[in-house]
Amino acid sequence: MRNILYRLKRRNFISFVSFWIIVLLYLLAIFADFIAPYPFNKQFRDYPLCPPTKIHFFDKDKKFYLRPFVYEYKLVNPALNKYEVLTEKICPVYFFVKGERRKIFGLFYSDRYLFGTKEGKIFIFGTDIHGRDIFSRILYGARISLSIGIIGVSISFFLGFLIGGISGYFGGKVDNIIMRIVEIFMMFPSFYLMLSLRAAFPINLSSFQVYLLIVVILSLIGWAGLARIIRGMVLSIKEEEYVLASKALGIPTFKIIFKHIIPNTFSYSITAITLSIPGYILGESTLSLLGLGIQEPYPSWGNMLSVCIGNLRILSTAPWMLIPGFFIFLTIISFNFLGDGLRDVLDPKNW
């Protein structure tokens, strides 16, 4: 692992950076309970569409404070969401500040957060139309958006390895039947398949059910192409001499497939995994954006963006509503760079 990272750093620095960005994003998602200053569903009715709070070190008299501080905002024109900054009062930002009691990891309660203010509010990415803190919602949304990629990819890779491996190894009739089924899955445009699969289920499911449903739908779409590639690789690897040697040792067929053949596809499939995670993240975002995915008040990066659809007023007065889109972009481009770099590094011909 360290060796791979070292080679990644030397060979492809962008993908090395991307790796750490991905690690950072996942850490933010895991520790969202602790980092987010507010709960994801906490509505500040006095602060709809409040712009990002600026963090200051100098007050209006140019006096320097070592501890950063924020000013309070006041809604002056509710129709146009105009805010006034109250520069009289300084609200210092504290680390490990005491706040509302909240459950951490669903295990224990805590009332300390990474940062926050005692007076005033701190919305570093602004708020949405209901006055919910976008930064906190992004962290909680990351839990859904980022985990869907990992879980979806593991399900579809499991299916892909199993089905592709069997198909390639046995060949003949089995192969023919499986590949025709795969083609049926690949025949449909994946977007419409996704929509119609979602439409086949009731709309008013609980948020956890919707989450599971999306994962299953996405992996059902994703496994087919993968199974085909794995099948192709197995077809060539099964002719390798060490497979014949393990047959001559009397090793059972399934052990040969999963111990000797599948691991030899890893140099390709690790790359394929990193390159296909963005597809799942985007798939979830698309469904949520269309209102078919994760339902309010639970945040996901997709449904946070959905408010902006067809609402030019919001886009022009509150561009910070698009920040979740930036996070989608950042995650996907990082995964793509990482996959690209891994392809270079894991290919033994490049060592």
Added chain:
Amino acid sequence: MEEILKLENIYVGNEELKILRNINFSVKRNEIVSIVGESGCGKSMTLRTIIKLLPKNLKILNGDIIFEGIRIKDLKEKEMNKIRGEKIGMIFQEPSSYLNPLFTIGNQIEEAVRGNFKREKRKEKVIKILKEMELSPNVYYQYPHQLSGGMQQRAMIAMALINNPSLLLADEPTTALDVTTAFGIINLLKNLVSEHNLSILFVTHDISLANYISDRIIVMYAGIIVENGKAKEIYENPLHPYTRKLIECLPEKYKKGERIKTIEGEVPSFKNLPPGCPFFQRCDFKMKICEERIPGEINFENRILRCFKYGNTLES
């Protein structure tokens, strides 16, 4: 001595090709038998017929394979898997490509161990056999690419012998190695016969190597056995014209500066075999009958021959 392996009237091929035709031979306990012939004579196919790992398009058409009293030709794949590795081991030509590059030697040999043993017991077993192969126990933790060709072949032999099989099929195990390493491997195999109560069926191009290692030599040509007899007798007094030519080509028979003879022509391809004796075109003693009929097996001077020069039996 009892026969542990017996092939009777084996025909291998499909509708179009016949790769092996009427193969009859047997291997006794603690005996080393060599199969000699040019490339494309069906030597490796004979081994793969015995272990029943023929390429998909080839089948055993006829005949019987009897191994330790069991007719393995009719065994199901599952039962065959019990014999492979446990009763019959196999080693191959190019050890580097027959070892999985992703796993350590220890891991791969351990995988071949049969029976329920605890982890430490398995490891002990593997290290014991590695020592027997004159490898350091360190090899257990090494990957195939970290070993030299000779060490890889020793590891392969260790893998094939971990369950104490009674028959070892060796498919040109020394062809890819240099001469001194090959010599080490050959001597190792020779010693294993008595230590492990083992019989070896050894395939090689090199008839002098076959003479060195084996008790009996089988000479194959284009899918038939042309001569089968005691190694020493065949080497010193070859009867079949093909065996004679093979021995004539050995470099050690020549003085310095002399030109080494070769056998003119090449092995006929299996797609258009001549109707008569397959060696007909290259033979110095060809007769009219050779062109039309395949010679049958005859017993001549304590060996089995297929040549009209020594008798007029026809292949049925």
